[in-house]
Amino acid sequence: MLDKTIINEFSHVKPGNVPWRADGLRSFFLYKDLGVADATGGRVIAQLVKANPEFPPTGGGTGWHRHVADFHIVYMTKGWAKFMYGDQEHLVEAGDCVHQQPGIVHYLFDYSPDMEYLEITSPAAFGTVDMEGPCAVPPPTPWR
Numbered sequence: 001m002l003d004k005t006i007i008n009e010f011s012h013v014k015p016g017n018v019p020w021r022a023d024g025l026r027s028f029f030l031y032k033d034l035g036v037a038d039a040t041g042g043r044v045i046a047q048l049v050k051a052n053p054e055f056p057p058t059g060g061g062t063g064w065h066r067h068v069a070d071f072h073i074v075y076m077t078k079g080w081a082k083f084m085y086g087d088q089e090h091l092v093e094a095g096d097c098v099h100q101q102p103g104i105v106h107y108l109f110d111y112s113p114d115m116e117y118l119e120i121t122s123p124a125a126f127g128t129v130d131m132e133g134p135c136a137v138p139p140p141t142p143w144r
Contacts (some may be wrong), residue, residue, distance in 0.1 A: 018032050024047075044124060049118075063130060067103075069121050073120050080112050083106055084106060110138070
């Protein structure tokens with residue numbers, strides 16, 4: 001049974017009414033909060049993430065890292081992104097869903113100018129830890 005003392009409110013957010021923010025985890029992405037963190041008392045965050053047209057990929061990407069989280073999925077809604085999960089390259093395209101198991105070392109190293117994805121993570125205030133990578137990362141595709 002759900003503990004009634006835990007915040008668990010109804011939430012309805014129209015993404016068109018919420019501004020994109022540039023103050024998220026990565027300066028080269030823009031973020032749109034979907035209100036789930038507030039509705040769940042910080043247990044879960046749902047946010048849209050998209051490529052910031054001011055900062056095309058230059059080969060730096062996210063760098064190798066892992067998240068301190070219990071649950072993390074990425075659902076690509078537009079465009080594509082290339083990730084390294086361990087030593088395996090994955091092209092994640094619109095319609096693809098990736099479950100990033102807790103602690104997996106990964107690197108988002110390339111993405112299309114129209115890339116946008118839904119990210120759902122628990123807890124909302126998840127941590128990110130820079131890591132050594134297990135292999136070299138391919139260069140990004142130049143934006144035209």
